[in-house]
Amino acid sequence: MQKPLDGRVAIVTGGGGEIGGASARALAAMGARIAVVDLNSEAAALVVDALRRDGHEALAIACDVADESSVRAMVEQTLASFGRIDAMYAAAAALGQEMQQRDLDVATMDIEIWDRAMAVNLRGPMLCTKHILPTMLEQGSGSIIYASSGLAFQGEISRSAYSASKIGLIALARSVATQYGRKGIRANAIQTGFVPPIHSKKPTLPAVQEILGQQNLIPHILRPENIADVVAFLVSDASVAITGQAVVADGGFSAHTPTMKDMLALLEKTHRSEI
Numbered sequence: 001m002q003k004p005l006d007g008r009v010a011i012v013t014g015g016g017g018e019i020g021g022a023s024a025r026a027l028a029a030m031g032a033r034i035a036v037v038d039l040n041s042e043a044a045a046l047v048v049d050a051l052r053r054d055g056h057e058a059l060a061i062a063c064d065v066a067d068e069s070s071v072r073a074m075v076e077q078t079l080a081s082f083g084r085i086d087a088m089y090a091a092a093a094a095l096g097q098e099m100q101q102r103d104l105d106v107a108t109m110d111i112e113i114w115d116r117a118m119a120v121n122l123r124g125p126m127l128c129t130k131h132i133l134p135t136m137l138e139q140g141s142g143s144i145i146y147a148s149s150g151l152a153f154q155g156e157i158s159r160s161a162y163s164a165s166k167i168g169l170i171a172l173a174r175s176v177a178t179q180y181g182r183k184g185i186r187a188n189a190i191q192t193g194f195v196p197p198i199h200s201k202k203p204t205l206p207a208v209q210e211i212l213g214q215q216n217l218i219p220h221i222l223r224p225e226n227i228a229d230v231v232a233f234l235v236s237d238a239s240v241a242i243t244g245q246a247v248v249a250d251g252g253f254s255a256h257t258p259t260m261k262d263m264l265a266l267l268e269k270t271h272r273s274e275i
Contacts, residue, residue, distance in 0.1 A: 002031075003029075003030050003031030004030045004031060004236050004237065004238075005027060005030040005031040005032040005086075005232075005235065005236065006031035007031070008031070008032045008033070008084075008086035008087065008235075009032060009033045009034075009035070009078065009082040009083075009084050009085050009086050009087075010024075010027045010032045010033070010034055010035070010085075010086060010087040010088065010089065010235060011034075011035045011037055011074075011075075011078060011085060011087070011088040011089070011128070011132065012024045012027070012034060012035070012036055012037060012088075012089045012091060013037045013038070013063070013065055013088070013089070013090050013091055013092035013124070013125075013128060014037075014038060014090075014091035014092035014093060014147070015034075015035075015036035015037050015038050015044055015047055015091070016036065016038035016040050016042075016043025016044040016046070016047055017038070017043070017091065017095075018195070018197060018198055018224045019091055019147070019192075019195060019224045019227050019228065020036075020038070020047075020089070020091040020092070021036075021047045021224070022223075022224035022225050022227070022228035023089050023091065023224075023227070023228040023231040023232070024036050024047055024051065024058070025047075025050075025051065025228065026225070026228035026229060026231060026232040027087070027089075027231070027232055027235060028051050028054070028056035028057075028058065029056075029232075030232055030235075030236065032086070032087070032235070033056075033057040033058065033059075033082050034048075034051060034056065034057070034058040034059070035058075035059050035061055035074075035077075035078040035081070035082070036048050036051075036058055036059065036060050036061070037061045037062075037063045037065075037074055037092070038060075038061075038062065038063070038092070039062065039063065039064055039065075039092070040062075041060065041062035044060040044061065044062065045060045047060070048060040057082075059077070059078070059081050059082070061074050061077055061078065065090075065092045065120060065123075065124030065125070065127060065128055066119035066120050066123055066124050066127075068127050068131075071124075071127040071128055071130075071131050072131055074128075074131075075128075075131040075132055075135075079135065084135065084139060085132050085135045085136060085142070086136075086139070086141065086142060086143070086235075087142065087143045087144070087145070087235040088128060088129070088132055088142075088143075088144050088145065089145045089147070089231050089235070090124070090125035090128055090129075090144070090145065090146050090147060090169075091147040092120060092124055092125075093120060093121045093147065093162075094116050094117050094119075094120040094121060094162075098113075099113060099116065099117065099162070100159070103117060103158060103159050103160065103161045103162055104158045104159075104160070105157065105158060105160060106160050109160060109161065113161055114160075114161040116161075117161035117162055117164075117165045118161065118164075118165055118168075121162065121165035121166065121168075121169070122165045122168045122169060122172070125146050125169060125172065126172060129144055129172070129176060129187075132144075133176075133180065133185070136180075136184070136185055137180065137183055137184075137185070139184070140183065140184040141184040141185070142184065142185045142186070143185075143186045143187075143188075143234060143235045143239075144173070144176060144185065144186070144187040144188075145187075145188055145189070145190060145231055145234050145235070146169040146170075146172060146173050146187075146188070146189040146190070147169070147189075147190060147192065148166045148167070148169045148170055148189040148190060148191050148192070148246060149162070149163070149166040149191060149192055150191055150192065150193055150194075150248075150250050150253055150254050151163040151166055152166040152167035152169070152170060152191065152246075153167070153191070153254065154254065169189050170189045170191075170246045172187075172189075173187045173188050173189040173244060173245070173246070174187075174244045177243040177244030178244060181243055181244070186234075186239075186240070186242070186243035187243060187244065188234050188239075188242060188243060188244070188245050188246070188247055189245070189246045189247070190227065190230055190231065190234070190246075190247050190249055191246045191247065191248045191249065191250060191254070192222075192227055192249055192250060193216065193222050193249065193250025193251050193253040193254075194221075194222060194250075194253070195221075195222045195223065195224055195226075195227060196221055196222075198224075214261055215253050215256075215260070215261065216250075216251035216252055216253055217251060217252025217253075217255060217256065218251045218252060221251075222249075222250070222251050226249065226251075227249055230247060230249045234247065
């Protein structure tokens with residue numbers, strides 16, 4: 001039986017991570033051949049090994065997306081192996097413990113951390129786009145997806161550099177969609193919500209997970225597969241009418257007023273007619 005993405009090739013940067021890996025699996029399940037790209041070559045290889053065991057065509061590529069020569073080599077390797085590039089999900093981001101601990105408020109901002117966030121989170125997707133566009137333009141089609149975040153639109157007490165880099169990706173998606181849309185290229189960003197890391201050595205504190213989870217409007221926390229399904233949809237022809245958009249996939253986190261949790265607590269103590 002023919003699958004929706006048969007014959008197509010997708011690059012997933014940050015493909016060794018949980019959301020990136022889930023997205024690689026979702027795209028492969030729809031028939032795409034996958035280039036799993038990650039700075040951590042071992043993590044990329046693990047994802048590729050699993051894909052191959054399931055009968056999918058996949059390639060692991062070590063790449064520093066912040067370095068143009070590394071990106072150029074990654075694209076060349078993908079083309080040499082698969083002959084085309086039809087989609088890219090740019091999920092690589094600077095998310096390590098050091099980034100989280102040092103990416104604080106603006107008054108105490110570590111410039112090294114700011115520059116690292118911009119290099120990986122924003123310049124990286126731009127460089128990848130720059131080097132895949134010639135192939136996509138020659139083919140006359142392509143779907144580019146950037147991993148943005150709800151923090152692009154919501155102020156936070158820390159993570160100033162991360163937030164600024166993520167809103168930049170939405171502007172980049174709109175620029176690419178506007179500049180190349182008539183030539184068959186679509187570009188979108190996914191505004192993701194909080195997806196708790198499953199295999200991290202230092203997972204998010206349970207108390208923090210509970211605070212964030214209570215703001216969702218779905219009865220469960222977001223899982224990597226929930227975001228991967230949105231990625232697969234945006235790559236497929238089913239989303240042909242969607243381009244230049246920030247697609248929200250946050251479990252309803254951003255859909256309600258900031259007072260929701262407090263109002264629910266009040267309702268538990270007070271009859272609705274008294275409010």
